[in-house]
Amino acid sequence: MKREYGDSVSWQRENSLHDPIICINNLVFHRDGNVVLDDVSMEIRRGSIVAIMGPSGVGKTTILRLITGQLQPADGSIEVNGELVSAMSHRDLYKFRKGVGVLLQNGALFTDLTVFENVATPLREHTKLSEQDITDRVMEKLDSVGLSGTQELMPHSLSGGMARRVALARAVIMNPEIVLFDEPMTGLDPIAMSTIGRLIRETNDQLGLTSVIVTHNVAQMKKLVDHCYILASAKLIAEGSPQLLTKSSDPSVDQFMNGRVEGPISFKYQQNQGGGAAQSS
Amino acid sequence: MGHCGFFLFRMLAGIRPGPALLMSVLQQTYLVGARSLVIIMICGFFVGMVLALQAINALQQFGASEQVSLLVGKSLFRELGPVLTALLFAGRAGTSVAAEIGLMKATSQIDAMQLMAIDPVQRIALPRFLAGFLSLPLLTAMFNAFAILGAVVFAIGVWGMDAGIFWSKLQTGILFGKDFMGGFWKSVVFGGLVSLIAVYFGYYAKPTGEGVGTATTRTVVLSSVMVLIFDFFMTSFLV
Amino acid sequence: MRANYKVELSSGIFLMMGIAALFWLATEATDYGVRIGSDTYSVTAKFTNVGNLKLRAPVKIGGVAVGLVKYIELDPVTFEAVVEIWIDRQFSDIPTDSSASILTSGILGDRYIGLEPGGAMDALSDGDQILLTQSAVILESLISKYLFNSSKETSE
Numbered sequence: 001m002k003r004e005y006g007d008s009v010s011w012q013r014e015n016s017l018h019d020p021i022i023c024i025n026n027l028v029f030h031r032d033g034n035v036v037l038d039d040v041s042m043e044i045r046r047g048s049i050v051a052i053m054g055p056s057g058v059g060k061t062t063i064l065r066l067i068t069g070q071l072q073p074a075d076g077s078i079e080v081n082g083e084l085v086s087a088m089s090h091r092d093l094y095k096f097r098k099g100v101g102v103l104l105q106n107g108a109l110f111t112d113l114t115v116f117e118n119v120a121t122p123l124r125e126h127t128k129l130s131e132q133d134i135t136d137r138v139m140e141k142l143d144s145v146g147l148s149g150t151q152e153l154m155p156h157s158l159s160g161g162m163a164r165r166v167a168l169a170r171a172v173i174m175n176p177e178i179v180l181f182d183e184p185m186t187g188l189d190p191i192a193m194s195t196i197g198r199l200i201r202e203t204n205d206q207l208g209l210t211s212v213i214v215t216h217n218v219a220q221m222k223k224l225v226d227h228c229y230i231l232a233s234a235k236l237i238a239e240g241s242p243q244l245l246t247k248s249s250d251p252s253v254d255q256f257m258n259g260r261v262e263g264p265i266s267f268k269y270q271q272n273q274g275g276g277a278a279q280s281s
Numbered sequence: 282m283g284h285c286g287f288f289l290f291r292m293l294a295g296i297r298p299g300p301a302l303l304m305s306v307l308q309q310t311y312l313v314g315a316r317s318l319v320i321i322m323i324c325g326f327f328v329g330m331v332l333a334l335q336a337i338n339a340l341q342q343f344g345a346s347e348q349v350s351l352l353v354g355k356s357l358f359r360e361l362g363p364v365l366t367a368l369l370f371a372g373r374a375g376t377s378v379a380a381e382i383g384l385m386k387a388t389s390q391i392d393a394m395q396l397m398a399i400d401p402v403q404r405i406a407l408p409r410f411l412a413g414f415l416s417l418p419l420l421t422a423m424f425n426a427f428a429i430l431g432a433v434v435f436a437i438g439v440w441g442m443d444a445g446i447f448w449s450k451l452q453t454g455i456l457f458g459k460d461f462m463g464g465f466w467k468s469v470v471f472g473g474l475v476s477l478i479a480v481y482f483g484y485y486a487k488p489t490g491e492g493v494g495t496a497t498t499r500t501v502v503l504s505s506v507m508v509l510i511f512d513f514f515m516t517s518f519l520v
Numbered sequence: 521m522r523a524n525y526k527v528e529l530s531s532g533i534f535l536m537m538g539i540a541a542l543f544w545l546a547t548e549a550t551d552y553g554v555r556i557g558s559d560t561y562s563v564t565a566k567f568t569n570v571g572n573l574k575l576r577a578p579v580k581i582g583g584v585a586v587g588l589v590k591y592i593e594l595d596p597v598t599f600e601a602v603v604e605i606w607i608d609r610q611f612s613d614i615p616t617d618s619s620a621s622i623l624t625s626g627i628l629g630d631r632y633i634g635l636e637p638g639g640a641m642d643a644l645s646d647g648d649q650i651l652l653t654q655s656a657v658i659l660e661s662l663i664s665k666y667l668f669n670s671s672k673e674t675s676e
Contacts, residue, residue, distance in 0.1 A: 068396055097398040108393035111385070122397050124301070125404075304528075311531035318534060354549060419538020426541040429549055448548070453578060453630075455550040465542075 329431025413476025
């Protein structure tokens with residue numbers, strides 16, 4: 001596997017690279033009578049960066065919500081560290097979520113708190129650290145995303161890329177095992193995209209995390225991730241390293257990876273399938 | 282309605298008193314209470330003046346214009362103070378709370394909180410509810426105080442009534458138990474009512490711009506209607 | 521939460537102002553401030569007619585309120601109105617031969633009890649009775665008396 005970002009690979013990652021941390025088995029999910037996910041299975045390995053890709057509206061974000069237990073699958077199961085997420089009680093779920101960092105679309109920073117307080121929120125809520133320890137940890141994380149000095153700013157005075165980096169610092173402040181990213185690069189300029197990409201790689205390797213990225217940004221993912229899953233029409237159509245997938249002979253995969261309009265993936269609304277490639281762009 | 286009651290239960294059941302809650306309640310009290318103060322004072326002052334004006338006009342016909350402070354005081358303490366303040370509060374603070382929570386939802390801050398294993402009902406809704414609950418009785422008191430000041434300015438300053446008669450009528454005619462405390466309990470209930478409606482509609486707003494708009498409109502309409510309905514029932518049961 | 525010094529200060533000021541307003545209203549604009557508390561002694565007085573004297577009406581000496589009307593009852597034997605007055609302890613030197621009259625503030629104003637101090641050496645104390653009383657002047661009886669007198673004059 002060739003990597004563009006970062007070169008330090010922690011021993012933890014190498015040691016346990018083949019140990020699956022998230023197992024998704026034959027997942028089925030319906031919404032309003034539509035099949036959103038149909039028989040999707042994944043095995044995400046500890047320490048890796050995995051992308052879940054596919055055209056918009058294919059249910060990528062739904063997978064994240066199923067992993068965090070915000071949604072319940074209609075069939076199939078999700079195991080994280082061997083524990084069944086769908087069987088967790090409300091309390092277990094909250095405990096489980098403390099070990100999972102999430103970076104939502106646009107960062108979702110708390111608009112009424114400063115950057116410092118945003119990053120410190122999980123610590124304040126879940127730990128009994130002293131003010132000094134909290135300050136140290138927050139400043140360390142802010143420094144690691146290159147934003148030391150912004151701690152007293154309010155979120156509305158940050159640029160999109162900076163907000164995303166603050167959100168990244170907040171997502172990893174509790175030193176989680178897993179970090180989930182929902183479209184971390186959407187709406188950013190190319191430089192900010194690469195910055196975020198490098199930071200994801202760096203934090204993943206330094207902290208020994210497992211990162212799951214939901215995105216439709218093919219170009220960035222090629223540079224960043226270890227493993228890709230491609231969803232189309234509610235089904236998992238391909239998986240493998242990005243290099244492998246780019247060269248795939250499968251017409252659907254080829255269409256998505258290389259962004260072709262013509263191809264087998266219908267971009268029409270799912271209910272009335274079978275109308276060729278009707279794209280709006 | 283039942284859902285709203287359940288929401289109230291959810292807020293109060295998980296309450297964890299502590300310095301963190303105190304600080305966020307204090308912060309919200311500033312946003313909800315202190316920022317509504319100026320509008321409440323101005324409105325109170327003018328309501329007091331117009332009440333005094335109307336009362337003098339009406340009472341003069343019976344040669345009883347020296348009863349003006351009694352009339353102004355009774356109507357303020359019992360009805361106008363709590364009701365008008367609650368309506369102003371719904372328009373000023375209720376809408377901003379509903380819009381703020383709705384916007385937090387639309388920008389998935391509520392979502393982010395849940396994913397951080399933080400209960401947004403406790404973290405977002407509860408401090409705002411408590412702050413409103415605390416603020417409205419105090420705002421009502423400010424409203425009444427400025428209304429009496431307005432009545433003083435008009436009755437004594439403009440119309441030339443004797444200050445001694447004005448105050449002694451208030452002090453003998455307004456009953457602490459019935460008038461003052463009756464109005465106070467009303468303002469406590471209205472405070473809870475308006476803030477509950479605001480946080481409820483904000484929290485269950487659709488996470489879109491339109492949803493936030495609907496939530497604020499509903500907050501004003503429903504809390505105004507509920508305040509007036511509760512006012513009738515509280516008046517008929519309390520007094 | 522941190523560095524929100526200004527917010528905390530202004531919400532603190534708001535709370536103080538609100539509580540101050542509550543307190544001011546309660547003491548200055550209601551009867552709470554003039555309520556005669558526990559430090560009183562009670563005195564009774566009998567009147568043949570109290571007019572529209574109300575409970576809590578002020579009791580004044582020389583126009584200054586010294587107490588209030590606590591109870592108004594009817595003596596079942598003499599059919600006189602028995603009025604119990606609570607007087608503040610600070611006015612504990614009111615002579616025993618003082619007189620109480622029911623007066624009206626203004627022509628149509630409220631009734632109150634005016635005490636006229638006498639010259640005795642002993643002071644009224646708890647449970648005493650004021651013997652010299654003057655009942656309320658009832659407008660209707662005044663008018664009818666005048667009419668009656670004038671009609672008698674014309675008939676004679």
